[in-house]
Amino acid sequence: MPASQTKRTVIIAALAILATALLLAVLLRAAPSAQAAGQTAAKTEAPASVERWLHVAVTCKNEDGERVRVNVPISLARTVLNSIQKGDLNHGIVHINNAHVDDIDIRAILKAVRTAQDGEYVTVEGRDSNVQVRKQAGMLLVHIVDKSGKHVHIDKAKPPVEENVDVKVPLEVADALFSGAADELNVSAALDVLAKHDHLELVSVQDSENTVRIWMDTKTTQD
């Protein structure tokens, strides 16, 4: 075999090996995930990110012990919301034509609450429920106790239990929500402002059957 042909053969062989190695590298990169099938979901430990994530955790106290966890980046929620133009939802703004808010100036109420001192503003104690609204450190806190007996205990023999609902909303988020026209809720702007907070407990619901928790932080997973 002439020397030039041998040299060409060696170069082609080297290139073939290189191409094979590249292909194997790509395939092997995909292979480890195959091991994931059958394993309990491993917790992703991503480095702390400036991205804010909205977390929802629902735990059922029934025999199955169902647990649902949802993690959504706020930027994704906002982008998707802004891309929807359907019905009353228009690029992140919800029209509330039928909400009968004409007689109530929500903006004036919010302004009054914002400038007022921290304290308890509303307390309603009824036979079926207690409602408490207060302002604390720039947050609007709502606490509801439902005593109506709608929430039956898992053990039917036991008496109905109370449902506790806690909602925590930064006043600036409420301001952003009502920053548009009188018949609009600017959800997109509210998410923008919400994303400025590092960690926030937003909603907590507890009754005999379920526990629901909604919060926001910079983690990509739930602890």
Next chain:
Amino acid sequence: MPVPLMGKVLLGMTLATVVVMKDGVIEVNVQENHPGGSHIHIYLPATVATWGVHLAPEARVREHLRGKDREGLAIARVALREMEKLPDAELVEVESLKEHVRVAISDGNFLVDVNDKGDLVHIRFPVRAARKVVEDLEADAPPET
């Protein structure tokens, strides 16, 4: 090995590498948890999925996409484009005594893991490829009336 044959092998390997690297790999792993249960484990270049949209009969695709699906595809495209930027994360997890479903993002791939009473399903699909499929479908979708 004769040089022409070596050249063909080289060309084949290079093409395969380019195809795989272009859009990533789709992985499907299904294991049935009973005696004689089947076990299917396949890897496919994600490019196959994007080609599939072009190879499918256009009239059938348009028929399926008639109606309000165009808007849904547009929203999906926006969502997928945003998801391409996400770090590794667990998006949804549903767990009970009998089932475990997990949807996550890892290295730019959707991971879907299902454990249904021992029957296991694992799917890995590149987010970028999913976005390209949606974009192609959106382009093929008939205009809204």
